[in-house]
Amino acid sequence: xxxxxxxxxxxxxxxxxxxxxxxxxxxxxxxxxxxxxxxxxxxxxxxxxxxxxxxxxxxxxxxxxxxxxxxxxxxxxxxxxxxxxxxxxxxxxxxxxxxxxxxxxxxxxxxxxxxxxxxxxxxxxxxxxxxxxxxxxxxxxxxxxxxxxxxxxxxxxxxxxxxxxxxxxxxxxxxxxxxxxxxxxxxxxxxxxxxxxxxxxxxxxxxxxxxxxxxxxxxxxxxxxxxxxxxxxxxxxxxxxxxxxxxxxxxxxxx
Numbered sequence: 001x002x003x004x005x006x007x008x009x010x011x012x013x014x015x016x017x018x019x020x021x022x023x024x025x026x027x028x029x030x031x032x033x034x035x036x037x038x039x040x041x042x043x044x045x046x047x048x049x050x051x052x053x054x055x056x057x058x059x060x061x062x063x064x065x066x067x068x069x070x071x072x073x074x075x076x077x078x079x080x081x082x083x084x085x086x087x088x089x090x091x092x093x094x095x096x097x098x099x100x101x102x103x104x105x106x107x108x109x110x111x112x113x114x115x116x117x118x119x120x121x122x123x124x125x126x127x128x129x130x131x132x133x134x135x136x137x138x139x140x141x142x143x144x145x146x147x148x149x150x151x152x153x154x155x156x157x158x159x160x161x162x163x164x165x166x167x168x169x170x171x172x173x174x175x176x177x178x179x180x181x182x183x184x185x186x187x188x189x190x191x192x193x194x195x196x197x198x199x200x201x202x203x204x205x206x207x208x209x210x211x212x213x214x215x216x217x218x219x220x221x222x223x224x225x226x227x228x229x230x231x232x233x234x235x236x237x238x239x240x241x242x243x244x245x246x247x248x249x250x251x252x253x254x255x
Contacts, residue, residue, distance in 0.1 A: 018045065026073070076158075104190060108156060110186040111159065130219075133149070133169065164179065183246075
């Protein structure tokens, strides 16, 4: 559970560059991986909350630099109260034009909030391991360089919501990355995964690798040295631009 903030240390009173980023995780032992490492390295406080375990989500992001909803074992179609609450809550960053980043389940929640369909593959296929993506010109306007191959861990995908821009597509699940509005992004893949996270996922989630289309555990580790540097570089570049959008929004509001 997150610790309460007194008025003196409330993020609303912090300078914009030092305001925390809200990180929404879905399991007790989940971590923010490289996203958390990047934010900590840049002096950005982490406001970690786990709605599944009873943590509340803020009514406003005025005191935050942005929000990230991570992946998890659930589906955006589940009827659990915390799933519905997170999907509905996405209205907050969208209305306030605060940077939002949905990863895997978080991206599917964004799509669901915007009225798009989230579903399994019609042939029951999954993407578990490294798979190629193709980026659009719209994507290159966000980041000049994207990885050609990304790490995946999912058996559901989402359609492109009305009004969203396609940033990357794949062969098995078409929509791999999207932008909605000025600063809301969703990606189906997992750039945040560290080596330790990959070890945990491929051990505890070994059943996923038996699904059609999934790659075996050995392939995950064999391909990581080949593709990971490009993924790591993209994530840092993307987060640089993503965080800058909060400063741009704040400056525009003052002008």
